[in-house]
Amino acid sequence: MSLTNERIQQRLNEKFPDQLYNWQEPYGMLTFTGSKEINLKVMQFLFDDEELNFRFLSDLQAVHYPNQVGEELAVVYHLHNWVSNVRIRFKVFTDIKQPDVYSATALYQSANFMERETYDFFGVNFIGHPNLIRILNVDEMDYFPLRKEYPLEDQTRIDKDDEMFGR
C-alpha cells in the first residue's frame, strides 16, 4: 500500500489533533502548518513513525511575509520519504521580533548548514543549534539581507523605474 497524502494527513491529525492546520496540496505536495512550539515533535513523529518514515530533510529555508503581523517569518521544511517516495512540506511561522524556532539539527545533521544559512539571511534564531553563526555573508554584517525591507536595487538611483518590475 502506498502512502497517500490523505493517509499522512489522517495519521498526523490523530497524533496532533487540532494542532496542524492550513492543509493544502499545491502541485501535489502535501503542505501544512503547525505552531513553532511543536515543530520538533511533529518532525520527530514523522521521522520515527514506521509508516510515515520521513527520514530525509530535502530542504530548509525561510520566507519573509512582512504583511502578516505576528507571523512574518515562515520556516519551511521539505521532508522526503524515500521508501514510499512521498514529499511533504511543513511550515512554521514566527514573529519577527522574537524569531525563535527549535533547531532540527538533532534529528537531521543536514539541518546544520541549512539553519545557519536561514539565520544568515533571515535572522531566524534556531534554539539548540550547535554553531549558529553566519555562513555565506561576512561575519560583520549586522542585518539579514533576504528580508523584504532590503530592496535589491539601490534606492538612491533615479534612472531606474521600479514600476517596471512590479516590485
Added chain:
Amino acid sequence: MNDHILLPEGSIEKQTTTLNLGPTHPATHGVFQNVLELDGERILKATSTVGYIHRAFEKIAERRPLYQITPLTDRLNYCSSPINNMGWHLTCEKLLGVSTPKRVDYLRVIIMELARISDHLICNSIVGVDSGAYSGFLYVMQFRELIYEIYEEVCGSRLTTNIGRIGGFERNFTNAAFEKLEKFLDDKSGYPAQLREFENLFTRNRIFMERTIGCGPITAERAMNYGFTGPNLRAAGIDYDVRVHEPYSSYGDFNFTIPVGKTGDCYDRFLVRNAEMWESLSIIKQAYQKVQAFKGAEAEVYHADVPAYYLPEKKDVYTKMEALIYHFKIVMGETEIPAGELYNAVEGANGELGFYLISDGGRTPYRLHFRRPCFIYYQAYPELIKDGMLSDAVITMSSLNLIAGELDA
C-alpha cells in the same frame, strides 16, 4: 598514539599544528577554506568556512522575470550548467502548467546527460590528478571540449550555457550538432573508447586503489542524515535518483540502471561516477534514436506553444503584431506569472538540485530558493577527513565533487 614514548611536558611533539587549507589552495580546486588541526600529518579536527564567492542569487532572483533567472542558475554548478538551466525551465513549466513535446524532452535528455558526463569526467579525472595520475585528466579533457562544442552548436555558449528556454530550445538542433554528437558517441574513436582507456588506467590500478580505498568513507545511514544525494549517496549504497523516483523530461522512457557502491569511500564514488557515465552514454544513444525517429513536421518541433514566455522568432517579430507584443512583454519582463508554490527537483550531476519557488502573482518570484546539493553534503566533510591524512583530505574533497559556485550560490 605514541603512548610508549615518554615526552616531557610542553615538548613540541605534544603540540598540534593549525593549518589553513585554502581559501585559495591549488589542491582544493576552488575557493574552500578548511582550518585543520594537525598532529603531524593526521587531521584531528577540521573547520570549514564557506561563502567566499556568495553572489546573492536568491535575492537577485526576486527582482528578475523568469527567463532572466536562467543565467543565474548557470553559475551554480558551472561544470554542468545545462542541468541547472533545464531544472529551472522544468520548474517554470510546472508552475505555468506547460507540457513539452516529446522531441523537446528527448533533446533535453541528450543535453542533460552530456552535461552529467562532462561533470563526472572532470570530477573523476581530478581525483586522478590529486592522487598523482595526471594523464587520465588530459585524455578525457578533449571529450569535454567536444561536449562544449555540442553546447555551442545548440546555444552558442560553452561554460555558462543559458541553454534552452521555457518551453523548449531557442532554436532547432543543427545537423552539425548531431554530427558532433555522433562523433562523441562513436564506439571506436569517440568517448566510449576513451572512457574504457580511462578505466583501464585507473580502476584496477594498484596505486590508485590503495590511495582511494577506505579514504573518506561514509555509511549509508550517515550519508542520508547528512543530506547526501547524487553519486556520493549512491556510493554509500542508497539507490536514490530523482530521474527514477520522480521522472521528469520523459526519463521514464529510457532503460538505465542506477549504479550503487557499498562503502561510500573515494574509490566507490569514483566507480559509481564511471558507471554513471556508461549509463548516461546509453541514455544519450536511446534518446538520439528516439529523436531520429521523428519524421517530417514532427522533426521540426523544438519548443512548446507558450507564446507568453517563449521568445518568438525574429522574423515573426518583424512581421506579426502578436509576436511583436510578446517579444516586448518578455524582454521587458512584463509578463505576470501565476501565483503558486512549488518545489521541483532534478538530478544534478552531484545530487538533487531543487528549486523552491513561491510566486505571488507578480512579475518576478516572491521567493526562490536553490537546494544546492554541494552545500548540504559539504557539512560532512570535517567528519569524513577526521583521523585521516592530510593528503587523503585533498582527494576526499575532489571525489565529493564540490563546486564552489554551487556551494555559495
